[in-house]
Amino acid sequence: MSAVIRLQSADVRFGPVQALHAVDLRIDVGERIALIGANGSGKSTLLRVLHGLVPLARGSLLRDGAARQAMVFQRPFVMRTSAANNVALALWLRGTRWRAAREQALGALARVGLAEVALRNARALSGGQQQRLALARAWCLQPDVLLLDEPTASLDPHAKREVEALMAQFADAGTTLVFASHNLGQVKRLASRVVYLEQGRVLADAPVAEFFDRVRLPELSREADLFVKGETA
Template sequence: MTLLQMKDVSMRFGDVQALKKVSLDVSRGEFVALVGPNGSGKTTLLRAMHGLLRHGGTRELGADAGRQAMVFQRPFVMRLSVRNNLRLALWLAGVPRDQWDERNAAALQRVALQGLEQRPARALSGGQQQRLALARAWAVQPALLFLDEPTASLDPTAKREVEALLAGFAADGMTLVMSTHNLGQAKRLASRVVYLEDGEIHADLPTAQFFNGRLQGRAQQFLKGEMAWTIE
């Protein structure tokens, strides 16, 4: 079932054509990784998919697309306690107040932050703040979760923790779309990989096919390490 359809999406920032007639569908239960070199359009496409940017072309949501959430590379946390950061997200999402405590507790347990409810969110480590951002997103039970390089600023331990959470979300049936520079991460987590360059999609394949030599041209160069990327 299609949750999101982008058709002929174009976007320009001044003299830069960030996206060029990009068409992309996302179906329920997929974990889509957007990869490509710097400036390829990954983040722009991700934000357009979430409805944060005006663009040419069309963006259509399926009947079951429902609520959406997005987690950024550097999570923004309010000058509030961990608990109240979560409560604010639930309020903004229109979740009934009588569900807040239950969802709050479940979300903190899911990301292993239980016991830190009263701690100022900005006193958390970088990895803990990213897990809090994931808890806020998970708590509102989104049909679509967008992630913009969610582990790029984290140390290896925190990165593994976040990857484990994302793998768990996907296993539970959540639909995720993630931009990443880390091809190893895309290979570990995604069910499908979309390669962008210069604002265009050059490959869109199931993960196994993407990494098993079925690419051509510059997409193959990228995969072989002849262009800038990170793999771990």
């Protein structure tokens, strides 16, 4: 295995708030890592750090320069133009000619089940459709590493399954996945490894089966125990 991302002793501060404390994370090619923890535990900050969007107060971030990285945000940014244009523009910005970009965009939208709304204004799409649009955009960019921030939060069960199926397709295509989730069922379905955060610290980092076999994680806090027990969706 070779590392695509290596984060060492990372601290992040937002004024008086320390959002991450001495976080170490080595991500290898092909891993499917779930970041879990209560609201405010630092999941989004960690994803943004991994994507190079947040400066470190201390520590270092090493990324494989040859690996293409994409991030799907919790509330994806969509432009006030058609769904097809939203995807095509991302390709065009990477140097694909417009006509080819449009064709690929339509293909990607079909793949995520959005063929019928491809010409509709992206801002008028539902939350679930916008999530899938963001995934189609990411799919076109063929990332080696895909970061997703709570990709199915606030989606209905059907849309949730569709997004999960897409994430599985990325994984099958060899994409390394790192995703924040509150849904432990989803974590069990998709992750190979679980990283548990509490108040900006990594309290556990283990293969998925080992993580849920809490007997082997005696160092976990009471909060972690409640978190893991309390959610089964």
